């Protein structure tokens with residue numbers, strides 16, 4: 520899917536993207552089916568290497584396995600020290616969007632362009648402490664900015680409102696840029712993020728700690744609609 524999936528992602532906005540960090544990995548197929556039934560349009564996959572962040576998750580085999588079971592765009596959040604070393608393997612495994620961290624690389628614009636040249640959509644992520652200035656040069660080369668509202672590495676952390684200021688600045692300067700937020704998003708933080716101009720909302724705990732994913736996602740969608748003034 521890769522490149523063509525950008526339109527699928529754009530047309531799904533505003534959208535809740537479940538983060539498969541806290542799901543039941545013993546029943547991955549079932550989890551994906553439950554999320555699809557709950558109306559999920561895009562999946563967020565957290566890849567951690569135990570080096571860039573002090574946590575490890577999964578890599579290409581899981582992406583490839585998911586690719587065989589769903590047509591949903593796979594949005595891969597690379598929390599790894601050397602994104603270029605694995606970018607092609609991730610594309611071959613079926614990733615549609617590869618997001619790397621600006622803190623991980625020396626020349627973010629060049630990394631973004633190299634990933635883009637692989638025929639995949641590119642996102643650039645920044646942690647709460649990282650200033651927006653660090654990613655400015657790379658913006659012409661990316662399809663999406665991921666504004667972290669927690670320090671990358673773990674689910675279940677507290678939302679940091681510094682992300683809202685960054686979203687507002689980006690939205691004002693770049694009306695067409697796809698903006699994503701990740702970390703501590705729940706029914707109380709998703710509305711302010713929408714008001715700040717965000718398009719894509721990554722959610723882990725606020726879905727996977729609930730028994731009923733459909734109800735959890737509906738509540739998040741409602742909170743977005745309220746923020747837009749379109750709630751019924």
Ligand SMILES: O=C(CO)[C@H](O)[C@H](O)COP(=O)(O)O
Pocket residue numbers: 538540563565596669670671672673674675676701702703704721722723724725
């Ligand atoms: O990238 C991430 C962590 O680095 C995850 O996508 C994120 O933390 C989701 O979990 P939660 O909604 O519980 O914060």
Ligand SMILES: [Co+2]
Pocket residue numbers: 538563564565596701721
């Ligand atoms: Co993530």
